[in-house]
Amino acid sequence: MLGLKDPEHGDWSRVHGPQYALLHHRASARAVLNLAGTALMAISFGGSLPGFLIAAWSIGLVAITAYMFRLENSFASLDVRGFSRAEQRRHMLAAVAKGVLWAVPGTFFLRYVDPTIHGVAWAYVAALMLGSTVSRYSAPLGALGFTGIAGLGWTVGLAMHGSFALAIIAVLSTAFTTLGAIESAKGAYSERLARLGMAEKSQVVSLLLREYEDSAADWLFQLDAGRRLQKVSPRLAFALGRELGDIEGKSFLELISGPAWETGHFPQSLHDLANKFKERENFSNMTVEVSINGERRWWELSGTPMTDEKGNYTGYRGVGSDVTAQRESSERIAYLARYDTLTALPNRLMLHETLAEALAYAEKWRSRCAFLMLDLDRFKAVNDSLGHMIGDQMLAEVATRLGSIMTENEICGRLGGDEFGIVIRDASDRKRIERVARAVIESLSAPYHIENHILYVGASVGSAIGPRDGRTVEELMRNADLSLYRAKDLGGGEHCSYEPSLHASAEERRQLEFALRSALAKNELLLNYQPVVDANSERIVSFEALVRWVSEEHGFVSPGKFIPLAEDTRLIVPIGKWVMQQACAEAARNWPEHVKVNVNVSPEQLIEPDFVATVVQALSRSGLAPKRLEIEVTESIFMRDADVAGRALEQCMALGCSVALDDFGTGYSSLGYLRKLKFSTIKVDRTFVQGASQKSAESVAIIRAVVAMADSLGMSTTAEGVETADEAEMIRNMGCTKIQGFHFGRPMSAGDAMALFRAADRRRIA
Structure with missing residues (x-):
């Protein structure tokens, strides 16, 4: 506060400089009061004291007053140039010197004058002390120096010269003026600190605002x-x-x-x-x-x-x-979170939210909504044969066609891959669901013209009605999926509505899948063999190995049920490996050298990297000659990764194995397939044999065409599904080289197959 040490907050010069700068405002008034007091004292004491003493005292007081006047006026520029401790000391010493000079009359001059003058003289000095305290509150060190020394000198002098009452008054006056100077100094000091703090904050705010504005x-x-x-x-x-x-x-x-x-x-x-x-x-x-x-x-x-x-x-x-x-x-992130980037259709998340809203509305107002799940038929063939870029362009075209069908009552989105979903907000009209489904199938089945390709894919649709078929989004979507699965099973291009029996079928499928996963470990699988005979001699030339499953839990399970399930779950790979090993072992161990074994191979097996190694392992372990193994495949291998499947079959043929194309005529029947691989046998599907036996001209023409084509390519033909002697004779007359069917033997156990060979041996001996 007094300026004897640095303040806790702020710079010493910034705190005390502006305070001392205030002194110049009343410097003139203080100088006049001091000069007037000097004259008054000189007059009061002039007749009683030697002239040289009065003169010396007056000259000293005038000199110190002039010095302080000049010094305090120089403080006017402290706000600009700063304040030094030396200047503070000079001012304090000058104030002390002035106090000493004003104490001299009270200490030394009172003895020479009448006591009646004591009170007048003290009154003027007290007024000077009070004025100094009031006018120098901003410079407390000088005010205290002046009032303290002047008051002490007059107190001592009055007491020494018998004016005790005035001495007491002088003591009290000095004390009060000193305390007043201290309190005034405190207030001025606190106010100055507050102003500095506000100024600093204002500068900071101004700086921040300038930075913010820039x-x-x-x-x-x-x-x-x-x-x-x-x-x-x-x-x-x-x-x-x-x-x-x-x-x-x-x-x-x-x-x-x-x-x-x-x-x-x-x-x-x-x-x-x-x-x-x-x-x-x-x-x-x-x-x-x-x-x-x-x-x-x-x-x-x-x-x-x-x-x-x-x-x-x-x-x-x-x-x-x-x-x-x-x-x-x-907005872009929100869009990407709810829309598919390829098709610009709502994605699974948005469909989920929309279906949830539709279900809530249907529950509240006792109405109906619906969810349709659709899947493209044969889309994978497009992707595999022409590449994903063509596939993506087709998906974009599918999205455009679906968008043209939708009204304000429907919203269509992409669930993923080639699966799409449609939410019908108000499905009170049951016919509306069927109309939308049929419009989708019809629109998506039209040909696609993409980069000089004319492509055909169909669509299958499954639907479920909420809240009847499901009170939650998950239930409704699951049941629509079950309906779609049923439509795909019917061959595609169909619309199926959800029925509770579908759930039972799905549960049965789930249980079958669970049981099938442990069928190999439990030795529940076995092989049957169906003979294939020479069309002319009717001698057995091979057996087709057919896998059967007798489950501990489900009993005999039809191959029509568990084979597609095994392919969907890829369990067909370990099962097919087991079939290959067992069939080769049985043929090598018990059959004549001229009899082959035919093993059906799934496309899922052919795309496995170690398929050829599986064949080699089965042949080496069994000791079967490669020429006695014929691998049967269907046209579906060309719907997957045709290049990988083709290379695998070529490697098998390089080992000496032969390859048969099964069910020819039921799929695309593209002659391009016959150019890609050197098949040894083409098998004519049973549907054409049955048609020919019923005098179907189309079936007869197809069989004759296949036989002629096979003969020209150096391939043999096998007719499947021959059940009577007349059918066998008909097929023989058409030129087929081999026959397979119930007329020559149903699928049988390995022991029954052995019995056929023993019976043939007995006939030959007889």
Whole structure:
């Protein structure tokens, strides 16, 4: 406070310099009072004291008064140049010297004058002390030095010369003036610290505001009571795309509304902002859609109303920033979260949300909604044969066709891959579901023209009605999937509605799958063998190995059930490996050298990297000659990865194995397949044999064409499904080289197959 040491907060010069700078304001008054007091004392004591003493004292007091006057006037520039401790010491010493000079009359001169003058003289000195305390409150060290020494000198002098009452008064006056100087100094010191703190905070705020105003996207705004811009900053003018002079005093809402100001069709966010201004409410981080030079932008605004010292509303002050990039980024993220990037259709998440809303509405109003799940037929063949780029273009075309079918009552989305879903919000009309499903199948079955390719794929549709077929999204989607699975089982291009029996079928399928996974370990699988005979001699030339499953839990399971299940779950790979090993072992161990074994191979097995190794292992372990193994495949191998399957079969043929094309004529029957691989045998499907036996001209023509083609390519033909002697004779006359069917033997155990060979041996001996 006194300036003897550095303050706890702030610089010493900044704290005390401005205080001492105040001394120059009353320096003249103090000088006049001191000179007047000098004259008064000289007159009062002049007749009683030697003249040289009065003269010396007066000269000394005038000199010190002049020095202090000059010194205090020099303090006027302290706010600019700074304040030093040396200047403080000079001022304090000058004040002490002046106090000593004013103490001299009270200590030494009172003995020479009449006691009646004591009171008058003291009164003037007391007035000087009080004046010093009041006028030098900002320089407490000098005030204390002057009042303390002057008061002490007069107290001692009055007591020494018998004026005890005045001495007591002098003591009290000195004490009170000293305390007053201290209290005044405290107040001045505290006030100065507070002002410095406020000034520092103001500087920091100003600096921050300047930095904020200079930032790339943020700016300040100030409005008057009429919502007109005031004190427009360059940054705000830039954000508005205007010149400073063009927008000062203009309506803020008009500037950011764009054409909407004339039409009156404002975005809701602008309505909300206007309401905040109208109600004079604070708002923070409020996102507002604005129009700047015809371009839609998004601003984030915060503002607070302003009032004057009387509490009257004067306008708004706030801060804003352009968040268009962030907004667009957020919108893009929200779009990607709910829309499929390839087809631009809603994705699984959005379909899930839409179906949930439709179910909730149906529950509330006792109505119906529906969910249709659709899957493209033969799409995988397009992907595998022409590549994923063509497949993606086809999916985009599918999305376009589906979009053209939808109305406001339906929403279509992509679930993933080639699966799509349709939510029918109001399905009170059951016929509407069927109409949508049929329109989808018809539209998606039309040919696709993509990069000089004409492609055909169909669609299968499964539907479920909510809340009848499911009260949750998961249940409804699952039941629609079960319906779709049923439609695919029917051959595709169909629409199936959900029935409770489908759930039972799905549960049975699940249980079968669980049991099938342990069938090999439990030795529940076995092989049957169906003979294939020479068409002319009717001698057995081979057996087709057929896997059968007798489950401990489910009993005998039809191959029509568990083979597709094994292929779907890829259990066909370990099962097929076991069949290959068992069939080769049986043929090598018990059959004549000229009899082959035919083993059916699934496309799932052919695309396995170690398929050829599996064949080699089965042949080496059994000792079977490769020429006695014939691998049977269907046209479906070309629907998967045709190149991988082809290379695997070529490697098997290089080992000496032969390859038969099974069920020829029931699929695409493309002659290109016969060019890709050197098949040894073409098997004519049983449907054509049965048709030919019923005098179907088409079936007869197909069989004759296949036989002729096989003969020209050096291939043998096997007719399947021959059940009577007449059918066998018919097939023989058509030129087929081999026959297979119930007429020559049903699928039988290995022991029964052995019995056929023994019976043939007995006939030959007889």
